[in-house]
Amino acid sequence: MSQTGARASRGIELRGVEKHYAGRHVLGPIDLAIEPGGVTALIGANGAGKSTMLTIIGRLLEADSGRVEVGGLDVRLAKLRELAKVVSILRQENHFMARLTVEQLVTFGRFPHSAGRLTQADRRAIHAAIAFLDLSGFENRFIDELSGGQRQRAFVAMVLAQDTDYVLLDEPLTGLDMRHAVGMMGQVRAAADALGKTIVLVIHDVNFAAAYADRIVALADGRVIASGPPEEIITPEVLEQVFKTPVEVLEHDGKRVAVYYRP
Amino acid sequence: MVPVAVTLAAATALAVAILVYANPAPPGTGAFWIIVQARLVSLGTILLVAVAQSVATVLFHTITANRILTPSILGFDALYVLSQTALVFLFGVSSTGMEGIPKIVAQSALMIVFATLLYGWLFSGRRANLHLMLLVGVVLGIAFASTASFLQRILTPSEFDVLSARLFGSISKADPAYLPIAGLIVAGILVYVWSRRRSYDVLALGRDVSVGLGLRYRREVVVSLVLVAVLVSVSATMVGPMTFYGFLVATLAYQFAPGDRHADVLPLAIGIGLVTLLAATFVLRHLFSAAGLVTVIIEFVGGTLFLIVLLRKGLR
Numbered sequence: 001m002s003q004t005g006a007r008a009s010r011g012i013e014l015r016g017v018e019k020h021y022a023g024r025h026v027l028g029p030i031d032l033a034i035e036p037g038g039v040t041a042l043i044g045a046n047g048a049g050k051s052t053m054l055t056i057i058g059r060l061l062e063a064d065s066g067r068v069e070v071g072g073l074d075v076r077l078a079k080l081r082e083l084a085k086v087v088s089i090l091r092q093e094n095h096f097m098a099r100l101t102v103e104q105l106v107t108f109g110r111f112p113h114s115a116g117r118l119t120q121a122d123r124r125a126i127h128a129a130i131a132f133l134d135l136s137g138f139e140n141r142f143i144d145e146l147s148g149g150q151r152q153r154a155f156v157a158m159v160l161a162q163d164t165d166y167v168l169l170d171e172p173l174t175g176l177d178m179r180h181a182v183g184m185m186g187q188v189r190a191a192a193d194a195l196g197k198t199i200v201l202v203i204h205d206v207n208f209a210a211a212y213a214d215r216i217v218a219l220a221d222g223r224v225i226a227s228g229p230p231e232e233i234i235t236p237e238v239l240e241q242v243f244k245t246p247v248e249v250l251e252h253d254g255k256r257v258a259v260y261y262r263p
Numbered sequence: 264m265v266p267v268a269v270t271l272a273a274a275t276a277l278a279v280a281i282l283v284y285a286n287p288a289p290p291g292t293g294a295f296w297i298i299v300q301a302r303l304v305s306l307g308t309i310l311l312v313a314v315a316q317s318v319a320t321v322l323f324h325t326i327t328a329n330r331i332l333t334p335s336i337l338g339f340d341a342l343y344v345l346s347q348t349a350l351v352f353l354f355g356v357s358s359t360g361m362e363g364i365p366k367i368v369a370q371s372a373l374m375i376v377f378a379t380l381l382y383g384w385l386f387s388g389r390r391a392n393l394h395l396m397l398l399v400g401v402v403l404g405i406a407f408a409s410t411a412s413f414l415q416r417i418l419t420p421s422e423f424d425v426l427s428a429r430l431f432g433s434i435s436k437a438d439p440a441y442l443p444i445a446g447l448i449v450a451g452i453l454v455y456v457w458s459r460r461r462s463y464d465v466l467a468l469g470r471d472v473s474v475g476l477g478l479r480y481r482r483e484v485v486v487s488l489v490l491v492a493v494l495v496s497v498s499a500t501m502v503g504p505m506t507f508y509g510f511l512v513a514t515l516a517y518q519f520a521p522g523d524r525h526a527d528v529l530p531l532a533i534g535i536g537l538v539t540l541l542a543a544t545f546v547l548r549h550l551f552s553a554a555g556l557v558t559v560i561i562e563f564v565g566g567t568l569f570l571i572v573l574l575r576k577g578l579r
Contacts, residue, residue, distance in 0.1 A: 059474065060471050060475065080474065081477040082477075084475065084476050084477030088475060089475050090475075091471045091472075096328075096469070097328050098467050104522075108464075108465060108468065111477065112477040115461060116460075117461075162475075162476070
């Protein structure tokens with residue numbers, strides 16, 4: 001990971017990024033720089049453009065205009081194979097036609113490095129990723145036989161096995177109960193802290209963002225309306241502007257908690 | 264590897280049986296070998312059709328991420344029927360100047376050009392959308408089929424008779440002169456697909472995962488679709504359109520392969536494809552003396568399996 005240090009220090013940069021769907025303006029123009037390292041959470045109301053922005057950064061969607069750089073690589077111009085070693089992305093919905101075991105799934109994460117021919121280093125990375133997400137012992141289980149929480153961890157393990165400096169996760173907490181959501185965020189945090197990854201995730205629950213993220217980027221109507229550490233974003237003023245509903249903010253154990261259940 | 268070995272052993276046994284069973288000449292005589300040679304043409308045809316159809320269907324399932332489609336949804340069979348009909352309609356039964364190799368090459372070329380243009384156009388720009396392409400394929404298929412049936416209606420009865428005989432897929436009527444060309448094409452595609460089997464494992468996971476893992480998805484899909492088109496047209500040129508044979512073979516291969524990797528599925532699909540065609544040929548030609556019915560019977564079995572799979576998936 002040391003030789004990619006220079007790349008990691010450049011972070012993610014968006015300049016004038018815009019996206020239209022069928023003539024409707026859904027995103028941008030967005031100018032945003034995400035520093036390398038740590039966990040960045042994208043928050044916003046439904047349809048605010050969070051996932052669109054994440055998929056554009058992850059080169060799954062092409063912006064209509066503007067430029068996106070990840071670790072110094074222009075995502076539109078760089079070779080896909082090179083990008084796949086720098087940035088990985090996990091979408092929300094993953095339905096596969098093939099029946100895969102956990103190990104087979106995680107092995108796919110090594111494809112950019114090995115093109116399917118596994119080396120010893122690949123095997124080590126695969127087992128490290130499986131162990132990191134507490135899936136040891138489940139290697140030979142089929143992913144459709146796992147619980148929702150385990151399945152989500154298996155997908156994250158695949159993305160970690162890809163061993164990229166930048167990891168993008170689209171709503172990794174969807175469908176997880178309290179315990180599994182807390183576990184998942186703990187593992188995301190550990191991946192950033194122990195493995196030095198830059199993690200950007202779309203998150204629905206602002207309180208998870210407040211508790212785990214280093215930076216929060218708030219989107220509304222396709223634009224970034226605020227970005228900064230949780231203390232600056234998790235305030236009644238910003239949140240009410242983002243979600244257009246009354247929010248009260250409490251302090252608990254040094255972290256902020258938004259309470260919004262009854263207006 | 265065990266299922267593949269079993270199918271290959273069975274295929275070899277069936278092939279030998281087809282060559283020597285009920286050979287009217289005494290073994291070892293010149294006449295005996297002449298008959299064996301004539302039967303070798305059928306065997307070569309079976310081999311090529313089995314490889315072409317099974318590889319085409321597995322690839323098509325992979326790139327569409329859907330295992331209940333058959334490549335004929337793209338309208339190739341209908342295009343084959345239309346081009347045959349048009350030939351008879353325009354040039355009459357004799358089709359002078361367009362017989363044998365030139366006709367077959369022109370036929371394949373027409374289908375390949377059509378495939379490349381259609382997929383190239385549908386998959387370029389921002390509209391790159393697999394579902395749209397399948398829909399266009401269905402609509403074009405209907406258009407080709409209706410045009411063909413319109414042309415057939417205004418043919419003279421004798422022309423129509425000749426055309427029906429041509430369209431009726433038959434292994435025993437394949438043109439031996441076409442075998443070397445078809446063999447080269449199918450072998451070339453097989454080598455290419457096999458060398459990229461690991462990429463196809465990734466492609467089966469869908470667009471997002473493929474792009475995320477560094478594959479040039481759009482290019483891979485267009486190349487694969489053109490390969491499928493070439494395989495289907497080679498097979499159709501030899502034995503006529505077959506809708507469900509590839510589906511039958513691929514479905515059985517998924518069922519019995521030790522894993523879902525292409526390294527497991529492709530060889531087994533080819534093996535099962537060979538056994539199915541060889542067994543049907545042997546039984547129908549030698550036991551029932553009805554060689555022309557081989558593709559019909561296989562389509563019947565394949566179509567029945569298709570319905571069963573469809574109903575079971577629907578009930579789940």
